[in-house]
Amino acid sequence: MQVITTCAEMSAACRATPRPIGLVPTMGALHEGHLSLTRQARADNVTMAASIFVNPTQFGANEDFSTYPRSFERDLELLAAQGADLVFAPPPSEVYPDGFDTWIEPGAVAEGMEGAARPGHFRGVATVVAKLFTITRPDRAYFGQKDGQQVAVIRKMNDDLNLGVHVVTMPTIREPDGLALSSRNAYLTPEQRAAAPVVYRALQAAESQWQAGERNASLLQAAARSILQSEPQLSAIDYVSIVDANTMAPVEAADDAQRVMLATAVRLGSVRLIDNVVLA
Numbered sequence: 598m599q600v601i602t603t604c605a606e607m608s609a610a611c612r613a614t615p616r617p618i619g620l621v622p623t624m625g626a627l628h629e630g631h632l633s634l635t636r637q638a639r640a641d642n643v644t645m646a647a648s649i650f651v652n653p654t655q656f657g658a659n660e661d662f663s664t665y666p667r668s669f670e671r672d673l674e675l676l677a678a679q680g681a682d683l684v685f686a687p688p689p690s691e692v693y694p695d696g697f698d699t700w701i702e703p704g705a706v707a708e709g710m711e712g713a714a715r716p717g718h719f720r721g722v723a724t725v726v727a728k729l730f731t732i733t734r735p736d737r738a739y740f741g742q743k744d745g746q747q748v749a750v751i752r753k754m755n756d757d758l759n760l761g762v763h764v765v766t767m768p769t770i771r772e773p774d775g776l777a778l779s780s781r782n783a784y785l786t787p788e789q790r791a792a793a794p795v796v797y798r799a800l801q802a803a804e805s806q807w808q809a810g811e812r813n814a815s816l817l818q819a820a821a822r823s824i825l826q827s828e829p830q831l832s833a834i835d836y837v838s839i840v841d842a843n844t845m846a847p848v849e850a851a852d853d854a855q856r857v858m859l860a861t862a863v864r865l866g867s868v869r870l871i872d873n874v875v876l877a
């Protein structure tokens with residue numbers, strides 16, 4: 598496994614390696630959610646590449662960039678055990694050298710939900726993923742449904758800019774109690790951790806109403822919201838939204854032909870958790 602820290606060396610390594618190349622972009626602090634992506638990338642491709650880069654431009658000024666969990670040596674061990682061929686782990690100055698001044702600005706797909714709660718977040722995500730695609734030129738790139746809006750933003754960018762990458766979406770990996778794995782779960786106090794499964798329980802409650810035939814988005818959202826509100830450890834509900842799973846446009850009354858996503862973001866103290874289910 599080669600660990601590479603410069604864009605030029607990563608480009609050269611990717612040009613020299615046999616195809617197809619599968620790329621798994623991550624911010625490190627790897628867990629089973631990430632490993633489900635690398636496992637699939639390993640199975641589908643001749644070369645498996647992963648990136649570890651805590652991307653400063655997708656964090657807001659008051660967000661957790663400096664405290665974001667980092668476990669580089671352990672991440673490398675995990676990636677080696679997964680059979681990664683190439684690991685790209687550049688410093689921020691390599692990705693954003695002095696004078697860097699060109700951005701990918703996603704459109705309507707990035708407006709609601711995470712885009713509204715975290716201004717500039719998807720501009721940072723789209724820009725870094727475009728750079729990773731350009732440096733690596735992967736045949737396939739793997740993303741988790743856990744970050745459902747992120748996948749939609751990346752798919753739209755990939756289509757609109759003809760980047761030609763096959764974007765693969767992998768299912769959300771959860772703890773046995775339903776909590777979606779996330780590097781940020783490490784921030785939860787024991788009380789918050791005990792309360793956190795309420796997020797998935799709320800989504801499931803709406804999902805079972807959906808399965809029973811309910812198609813009114815307001816009622817489905819209210820079902821999820823009332824379960825969230827019953828948990829005193831939740832300090833805020835940023836949103837509970839039913840959106841078209843491709844465009845992220847809000848849906849009032851879903852029709853059965855449409856793939857819709859029920860997504861939420863909540864806060865437990867200062868920890869912000871997101872989760873979603875696809876209703877289909």
Ligand code: AMP
Binds near residue numbers: 625743768780
């Ligand atoms: P991150 O390191 O948080 O940027 O995540 C890197 C990739 O792993 C993204 O495509 C995430 O959607 C994906 N991922 C994170 N958590 C999970 C999870 N619980 N299940 C599946 N994929 C995940």
